[in-house]
Amino acid sequence: MSTKYLVDANLPYYFSIWKTNEYIHVFDLNDSWSDKEIWNYAKVHNLTIISKDADFSNLILLNQPPPKVIHIRLGNMTVKALFQLLSNNWKSVTDLSEKHKLVNLFQNRIEVIS
DSSP, X not given: OOOOEEEOTTSOSXXXXXXXXXXXXXXXXXXXXXXXXXXXXXXXXXXXXXXXXXXXXXXHHHSOSSSEEEEEOOOSOOHHHHHHHHHHHHHHHHHHHHHOSEEEEOSSOEEEEO
16 A cells, blocks of 8 residues: 555644555654645655645645645644544545545535546
8 A cells, every 4th residue: 555645734643544554744754844845745746635724725726636635624623523523524535535636624514626
């Protein structure tokens, strides 16, 4: 199983959802990277960026993959609530990410942009 996803620094490092070989966290590379450096790394390695940062959504709207983006747009919530919501929706999110360049995960819906 090869790496497919790059988890941004603004998301918890320790979530079991992304503790497989398919995921790498920015902390494992360089936690001081700028958004541009994260974008370029994901582009070169054909990864999907998972982030709460709207900058990546804006970039993918102006570009073609790679990288792709999963934008977690949930606002402030407890870590436990975040984990529960991600756990309940993650399979759908990753399946949609295979077919679309941007997947937006909201508290009550998932939206995609091709």
